[in-house]
Amino acid sequence: MSRPGILAGLRVVDLSMGWAGPLAARHLADMGADVVKVEGCVRFDWWRGWEATQGWIDSHGAEKNPAFNMVNRNKREVTLDLSTPVGTDLLKRLVAVSDVVVENYSAGVLPKLGLDYPVLSGINPALVMISMPAFGTDGPWSSYRAYGSTVEQASGLPHLSGESDYPPTMVHVALGDSVGGLNGAAALLTALYERQRTGEGQHLDLSQSECLFPLGVQGILTQSVTGAPPPRRGNRSSRHAPHGVYRCVGEDEWIAIAVQSETEWDAFSAFSGIDGFGDVADRLSWVDELDAAIASFTEGQVAEVLMLELQAVGVRAGYVASGLELATDPHLAGRGFWKLMERDHVGVLPHPAAPYRVGEEPFDIDRPAPTLGEHNRELLGDLLGLSEAEMDDLERDGVIGTTPRLS
């Protein structure tokens, strides 16, 4: 089945679980690739839920995690029990008619199943396959168990954020996942371009931890060129003042304000009535007093209104949004960023657009995330040519199915 889109004609087998791998495949799906997600009824994507019980299964808990549903939209899905010879054989047949495999199993799992790159590339020499373990496919940590939080910790980046009298500070519950997913998509597209020229496939890998280094590159480079790390400054900047997050009217309401030139300072000063702090060198040396003056100014202001007023006079400002504001933000709404879609078991939920677009309309989201095994018959029948009787046998034997099992 070819979907409309600029990558129409490409088929991706998505063996990955969690956030990073599925996000990589989602970008290809958003651009029109036919992405086939592969799960097992026992070994289902842990992103559906990591505390499975029979009660959770009976209440369709596996279909309700919004994080799973967002990262797997625009995909089809087949269940295969890869611990059985018939399951691995069907996967090989699927790979034979596909272009890409995405996987993030722990090191050693796919070789044990006989489904690693040397095997799969023997079936399909033009295959582009990416492995996305937390720390890469080689090295002493290659088999380490990790989440997106673990890779943020191991990247050293927590030593750059926050204030110096606090412990090294993480900035997200799973920073590594999103960045790993974006890098996975970038890697696949790089290799697919090369394959388009040469006809040859190849194996790729990434380390989600290394993918985070560019986000903290100014700190890493500071250490590299000066031999010392940058000080942790909280919300302050070494070069600009004011640069901070200031309290506004209401509970936990804040606004970020960043003045990056004398022109912007003049505009801010004229708007706020705060003056007498001189040029940027003076403002940096009087930053405690400056921040106190600004805090006094903002504490009576409504953050979102103040943002609009400051931006109107050319000052960088943004209110500190929560998830609730993201869902209702006028800019995102005006750009059609969220698309409401209905899905079994969860009802109507918003789906975020791809961050790149041609013209004013985002790339289309034409289907919500698949339910477990939703397209078993379509994929095994139409794509691999199995008969209804053969698929009945697979279902009877538990190789395919549509309901999670604890064992």
Place this chain on the structure above:
Amino acid sequence: MTTEGALAGLKVLDVAGTIASGYCGKLFADHGAEVINVEPPDGGFETRREPPFIPGSDAPESSALHAYLSTNKASVALDVGAEPERLVRLAQGSAVVLDDGHFDCAAFTGAAPEVVVSTITWFGRHGPYADFKGNGAVCWSLGGMVRNVGPEQGPPWVPTGCGAEIVGGLAAYIGTMGQVIARAMGNATGPVRLDTSIHEANLCFTEVGGVGGYRSGRRGKRLGVNRFAPTYPLGVYACADGWLGVTALTPRQWKNFCSLLAMDQYADEPDYQTAIGRLMDYDTLEPIIRQRVRKRSAAELVIRGQSLRVPLAPVPTMEELFSVDQYVHRGAFTEISCNGTGFQVPATPFRLFRTPSTAGGTVARLGESNGEYGE
């Protein structure tokens, strides 16, 4: 300047000179594309004025950040506003032009009929905030990233550095490569303008929160430094020899974590069998965990914890980072040369085994490539 690599033969012009366009172009250059920075003659790209600076080097060749972004790219000094015809000549045969909204496809189609003009801006080219001035603090505040970071009482903390721009450049690379491949596959023809919003690119971190807000109609609460729902324990803990990164999500990881720290009396507690249940009793558990790890070795806990399949990791300082065994083994850092000074930078974070990216390289001085390109 073309080198072998997956993208050999592709020509890319950067006329924007931002961190985001620089990182997008860097990914092209790392994989062998010919990337030309088209820089204003009076001082060059704005990235040349971004810290950190190389001690002993003078502007405009002193920015280590610009060097990292511009390794293995050419530099042509050209006033594109005053001499647009020379820019068009330079664009001959280009697959991609990276800009920040000042050019359209029509400017290049005569010289590059299949060009992808990839525009990267803070908030996209249309919408109520399209004209907003941005930076990382503004972008991450409006994107919901800042709200959950920092002390419970506030202020929320902005993550340090240029990560927002890097993520924007990475997203732009994905979108741009999609368009380039579409043309190679015959799925698309002719020039196209791609619009990447750095703001929307960074919503990859918080889109789940947006859905949560939509469903609940409520705002989430900041829980404190290194505390994020729904996972607990999660955080960075002081040990005798450094810092330990902890995550225990599943019931089995919790049980094994308790075993590791001799906290077995908490392992089977019914309320602690879910991450949220443990998080709700943070005040009880946190002092115990802190006390149990304080006098132990982080290195030893990581090895023992990983042997029990508990996701523990060291949290290396910037000084330690370059000598971490895992990163040394994989060549995660590589040396580049800028104006005669060599220093370590992060290598390309993804590897193509048959067509590897370029390791290391040199940084062109402002206008160094003018002669090569007939300027």
